[in-house]
Amino acid sequence: MTLEGTNTYLVGRGRELVVVDPGPADAAHLDRIAAAGDVALILITHRHPDHTDGIAGLVERTGAPVRAVSPEFCVGGDPLVDGEVIEVAGTRIEVVATPGHTADSVSFHLPDDGATGSMLTGDTILGQGTTIIAWPDGALRPYLASLHRLLDFPRAAVLPGHGPRRPNLRAVVYEYLAHRGERLEQVRAALAELGEDAGVEAVTDAVYSDIAPGVRPAAEASVRAQLDYLRGV
Template sequence: MDETSSGPSVGEPVSAVATLVRAPNPGPMTLDGTNSFVLRAPGAAGCVVVDPGPDDAGHLARLAADGPVELVLVTHHHADHTEGVARFAAMTDAPVRAIDRRLCLGAPPLSDRERIKVAGLEIEVVATPGHTADSVCFVLPADAALGVKDAILTGDTILGRGTTIISDPDGALGPYLSSLERLRALGSEAPVLVLPGHGPVLPDLAEICDAYLAHRAERIEQIRAALAELGADASTAAVTDLVYADKDASVRSAAEASVRAQLRYLRGTA
């Protein structure tokens, strides 16, 4: 829920093993567009594609051109990340894996802490529910031989600019706060590069998790203050009007989803 931001250009390498290919779907909720990533170890013939994005023929063709594609990974089910999955899988004959088995094609669903060896890499799966129930991040461990700094692909759990929404009722604030704490711990010993689903790459996972947690704490206090002013049974719309008065109408539905999630959290129902 932020304005369009600048970041790496289409097809730009953003780490020793990751190239960003940005989809042409900019907007209030997608910033510059959905970030698809092509992953491969130096010298590896095959690659992994994370979040093929919208069903845009040109974008999918650019991703396929970096093949052969050995595997497609999905960070969560939202259409701006998955609309093109079926077409892309048909184009590349690559299996598709996600937490949500309904998105999987020719392969089992992902499991938390699983390590996937593919395209010369070992990718660790970290379940991070909150933005959605099926949100997941992918860790690329450090490898001195490959010159790889720790990096993590965060989907919409962490964005390159601004903060993400909690997609109530699919997402929930309690699990999201726990996911942020878990991610902060992953980056506690050394900086971890953040490769988000939208917006620019960020240099320090722990730092951005601290900022996100502080933002959530501030929003929770704002919701509490709104309830004190409006009454404990105030509607989602009324609370949104008060707390998110500065947000553009184009993101009103997203603001209401976040308010619902925060109200459920404060009322002990999620």
């Protein structure tokens, strides 16, 4: 489980709602969502099961269509298109493609949410710490491009897929870019010491020497993504 679990968002004005990320296939959780209002649409930020396993159960309870970037998760709705504006449940939702964490990652901009608007970021940006690049589906080059794209929404608050709300998207993006830059420098230094053809395990040992065993797979996935980026794969 990432942080405290997966955040499910209910978006709308009045009785009609849009659900963003049903989350796990937990009956009590899905019952609460279905009871919250008339679900008109279900949106998916990316393919990972902690965000998508509840799709079937929520569709069964509500009959609502499901839209995602990947057609395999769409039910009664078309795949999402970058830049489209969805007007439903009394609100506007702008689709912002943000690949990198996964190839199908997307964020949803809510321009009318309060004075500054907000951005539902899925796992592209988390409420605490930084996200992983889920190599090989995810990749660092598009992820960095996605972070730069999010700078186009400087005043928005962050509504992440895990963890608490963050008030300033631009500030978080700069933190993430700085973190990625530091990690890349650490990988470059490891390669300089170990040799340019050093493998993932050796580089992970050098860069993530103090991590707990349980997060080793995530660290290795990040190193693979960083090596691909540096080697121009």
